[in-house]
Amino acid sequence: MNLWLALTIAMACAAIAGIVRALVLRVVKRRRPRAVEKPNSHYTPKLVLDRDARYRWHHIPLERVHEINRDEVRRLLNKVEALGVDGLTLRERSFLERMEELYPPVVPPVHEEAEDPFWANPFGIEGRLHPRDANN
Numbered sequence: 001m002n003l004w005l006a007l008t009i010a011m012a013c014a015a016i017a018g019i020v021r022a023l024v025l026r027v028v029k030r031r032r033p034r035a036v037e038k039p040n041s042h043y044t045p046k047l048v049l050d051r052d053a054r055y056r057w058h059h060i061p062l063e064r065v066h067e068i069n070r071d072e073v074r075r076l077l078n079k080v081e082a083l084g085v086d087g088l089t090l091r092e093r094s095f096l097e098r099m100e101e102l103y104p105p106v107v108p109p110v111h112e113e114a115e116d117p118f119w120a121n122p123f124g125i126e127g128r129l130h131p132r133d134a135n136n
Contacts, residue, residue, distance in 0.1 A: 050085040
């Protein structure tokens with residue numbers, strides 16, 4: 001009977017020690033300052049860079065480019081469409097980059113007073129929101 005009593009006491013002490021250890025670790029963890037990861041803003045995936053380059057290259061105003069360079073730009077844009085950006089050599093890619101720098105796309109001016117065609121007074125509101133404002 002002494003053996004069973006000793007084993008029971010030992011198991012109870014081990015259980016209590018485990019519970020105390022878990023509580024101490026919890027307190028220590030709560031006191032430690034949180035380590036929040038910084039956003040990965042310094043890294044841009046290659047897929048995004050290629051997509052942006054393709055967009056810029058397709059918006060080169062070909063009517064402003066010299067006819068010899070225009071044919072080369074068209075050939076390279078067709079190659080990009082067929083094989084993707086990875087299908088270009090380093091020299092072809094740098095050529096398109098130079099053309100894009102020399103001939104930036106022409107951006108039309110934005111008119112601030114232009115009315116949005118998709119939201120052209122859908123409810124017939126003429127500037128008054130409440131009937132009580134009609135008298136004023």
